[in-house]
Amino acid sequence: MSVLSLKDVYITYHTASGGVPAVRGVNLEIAKGEVLGLAGESGCGKSTIAAAILRLLPGTTKVEGSITLDGEDVLAMKPGRLRAVRWTGASIVFQGAMHALNPVKRVGDQIAEAITVHNQAGEREARVRVGALLEQVGLPTRRAKDFPHELSGGQKQRVMIAMALACNPSMVIADEPTTALDVMVQAQVLRLMKELQRDLGLSMIFITHDLSVLVETSDRLAIMYAGKIIEEGPAATVFHDPKHPYTAALAAAFPEIGDQRFRRKPTGLGGDPPDPQEVPSGCPFHPRCPVAFADCERTVPELFPAGEGRRAACLLVEGAKTAATEVNE
Amino acid sequence: MSASAAEGTRLPKGATILEVEDLHVTFQGRVGLIAGLRGDKGTQSRAVDGVDLQVRKGEVLAIAGESGCGKTTTARAIMGLQAVNAGTIKYEGKPLPRNLKPYLRKVQMVFQDPTGTLNPRQTIYEIIAEGLRIHGIDRGPNDEPEEQLVSRALSRAGLRPPERFFLRYPHELSGGQRQRVVIAGALVLEPEVIVADEPVSNLDASVRGEILQLLMKLREDLDLTIVIVTHDLGLAWTVADRVAVMYLGRIVEIGPAEEVLLRPLHPYTKALLDVVPEAGGLDRPILSGEPPDPTKIPPGCRFHPRCPVVVSGIAAELGIEAACKGEDLALVEINPGHLSACHASRHLGAEAHATIAAVDAAIAPPPIADAPSDAAEPAPGEPEEPGESEEPGAD
Numbered sequence: 001m002s003v004l005s006l007k008d009v010y011i012t013y014h015t016a017s018g019g020v021p022a023v024r025g026v027n028l029e030i031a032k033g034e035v036l037g038l039a040g041e042s043g044c045g046k047s048t049i050a051a052a053i054l055r056l057l058p059g060t061t062k063v064e065g066s067i068t069l070d071g072e073d074v075l076a077m078k079p080g081r082l083r084a085v086r087w088t089g090a091s092i093v094f095q096g097a098m099h100a101l102n103p104v105k106r107v108g109d110q111i112a113e114a115i116t117v118h119n120q121a122g123e124r125e126a127r128v129r130v131g132a133l134l135e136q137v138g139l140p141t142r143r144a145k146d147f148p149h150e151l152s153g154g155q156k157q158r159v160m161i162a163m164a165l166a167c168n169p170s171m172v173i174a175d176e177p178t179t180a181l182d183v184m185v186q187a188q189v190l191r192l193m194k195e196l197q198r199d200l201g202l203s204m205i206f207i208t209h210d211l212s213v214l215v216e217t218s219d220r221l222a223i224m225y226a227g228k229i230i231e232e233g234p235a236a237t238v239f240h241d242p243k244h245p246y247t248a249a250l251a252a253a254f255p256e257i258g259d260q261r262f263r264r265k266p267t268g269l270g271g272d273p274p275d276p277q278e279v280p281s282g283c284p285f286h287p288r289c290p291v292a293f294a295d296c297e298r299t300v301p302e303l304f305p306a307g308e309g310r311r312a313a314c315l316l317v318e319g320a321k322t323a324a325t326e327v328n329e
Numbered sequence: 330m331s332a333s334a335a336e337g338t339r340l341p342k343g344a345t346i347l348e349v350e351d352l353h354v355t356f357q358g359r360v361g362l363i364a365g366l367r368g369d370k371g372t373q374s375r376a377v378d379g380v381d382l383q384v385r386k387g388e389v390l391a392i393a394g395e396s397g398c399g400k401t402t403t404a405r406a407i408m409g410l411q412a413v414n415a416g417t418i419k420y421e422g423k424p425l426p427r428n429l430k431p432y433l434r435k436v437q438m439v440f441q442d443p444t445g446t447l448n449p450r451q452t453i454y455e456i457i458a459e460g461l462r463i464h465g466i467d468r469g470p471n472d473e474p475e476e477q478l479v480s481r482a483l484s485r486a487g488l489r490p491p492e493r494f495f496l497r498y499p500h501e502l503s504g505g506q507r508q509r510v511v512i513a514g515a516l517v518l519e520p521e522v523i524v525a526d527e528p529v530s531n532l533d534a535s536v537r538g539e540i541l542q543l544l545m546k547l548r549e550d551l552d553l554t555i556v557i558v559t560h561d562l563g564l565a566w567t568v569a570d571r572v573a574v575m576y577l578g579r580i581v582e583i584g585p586a587e588e589v590l591l592r593p594l595h596p597y598t599k600a601l602l603d604v605v606p607e608a609g610g611l612d613r614p615i616l617s618g619e620p621p622d623p624t625k626i627p628p629g630c631r632f633h634p635r636c637p638v639v640v641s642g643i644a645a646e647l648g649i650e651a652a653c654k655g656e657d658l659a660l661v662e663i664n665p666g667h668l669s670a671c672h673a674s675r676h677l678g679a680e681a682h683a684t685i686a687a688v689d690a691a692i693a694p695p696p697i698a699d700a701p702s703d704a705a706e707p708a709p710g711e712p713e714e715p716g717e718s719e720e721p722g723a724d
Contacts, residue, residue: 041533041534041535041536042533182395182396182560183395183560183561183601183604183605184395184600184601184604184615184616186604186606187603187604187606187615188615188617190606191615209533209534210534210606211534212563212605212606213606215606216606246535249535249538250534250535252538253534253535253537253538254534254563254606255563255566255567256563256605257562257563257566257590257591257602257605258566258590258591259566262566262567263566263567263587264545264567264568265567266537266538266541266542266545266564266567266568267538267542267567268535268536268537268538268539268540268541268542269535269536269538269539270539272503272504272505272506272533272536273503273533273535273536288535
């Protein structure tokens, strides 16, 4: 059974200039112990989905469809139940660890607070658990007495991870957990998260624009563009053999060193990510697509089957062609 | 000043256009009032600690390294934006004059964050024309009016038709377009050299390639020399002719990109290459510890406390361990044009590459949970971000 399931989720932000459809019909299933990598550029809706799972969006935002966590409808939860589910059912590691911690409280107290507020343990027990958590994320127990400014960026991110694990959630959402970190520290934190995930059997959603990070950490990838998933499938095959031209462009943005195809040849897409208020007709990617043809302007492609366990929203994949012939017959 | 006066004799391709000799930049740490009265001097952070660098006409040189390694400070010093403690910077063989203005016309900088660089209250036209006005240029080399110079710079930077952008403000443009405006602002003065500090790290993945393509095209069309400061070795692979790797204020390896990135001689370069994410990469060894602290530079080879060659005992087998720990060394040319500042490469020559590659097997991949970053660092320093210019007040 899946830990998290999103069905036909539509999310519209309310702004002065009208509704902004950030997510336009997303379906996702995450099984127990599975890591899903959610990739896309800024404005594609990936962080909006993360926030919607724990209902962290502004009150004026319209969320349609269904989000089920451990079999429970998140959108129907009463405030009290919602507060209980945050941290214990699912928790989030945010991007800017440096801004997410309270600068005037010791980090140990901040982790302990998450535990006591959720009545997971009393004061003393919580303190013991904090020490164990810090060791789990590779920090010495004495660091609990430090204030956030006494820690480096990587250490703060480790504290955030410890906090996310404090109430034994079944699901952890990591929203760009390493973007603000240095290359060497990024590798350390990624390895830590992967190890914790494996040891604790966590289900995870890993969100970033860097496909090469996702292919290291995830079992499955879902690529988003203009509020929709445009390709999904097993991580390695999606990265190394993309079916959607956008995925190919995203993968090429992080070339492997030694790959002669990219030597002295940076590859990029023309144009900019679309404005969510003015999504192009047909396939939203067609104005930037190097292989677009006439039909792309008119037909909105659904996620067609594209090989084993894979789907892609492009009229050029095999599945789209079979679908088309069936219609003609 | 007319533009033609600036047209000097053009250097042949490959000649040294810009030279940095023994550059030192030190940041003075802050001292509180009481500590100051007690005579406390505060810590000194040697951000750039003896950098020698020759930039050749027409090349793309990438300077890579972790944050705090001094790469941005080096770039800022080249631009005259950073007071230096020692060292000379030469342009076309001559040390920089007191008045930097003529030099800055030929060497232009592109910064990381286009949004922060552009004045939000100026139109794109004003932003581009400002450089011309500062340098007192009202006519182009062929007597073109200002408007034509601005529109040429914009279209060279890929903002076409340029007239459509004249009256727009930065907030109306996308991130990629803003970075093009920044590049146009640099191009309008028809520079010889562009120094780009992380020019694409604030941009979306799909837009990055385009900006890099633009820089490569400009290099072809205008015969530009480009210095790119980056933390991303993958980016260096796609654009650079030569790569310089910096560690703790020094260049530790420099050479042709293919050599440095595919057959590294310095263990630090190897370590940086190992953490470039790709499938399966998480099982490769990762250096423990935070980026090192430039206020406490270790004696000997500055990389030795983290160096896998030393830690694995291979340095001891080679009989160079004492040198690693006690003898500072400069860059040594190992292969033609490929220099490394490492005792192992000095000892082994070109064989060093194979030795460094074999170190991974010699040390079992350290499980990271057992190697807490501060306990594993032999010289436990203050874990704050080391002293780049944007050092936060840690008091």
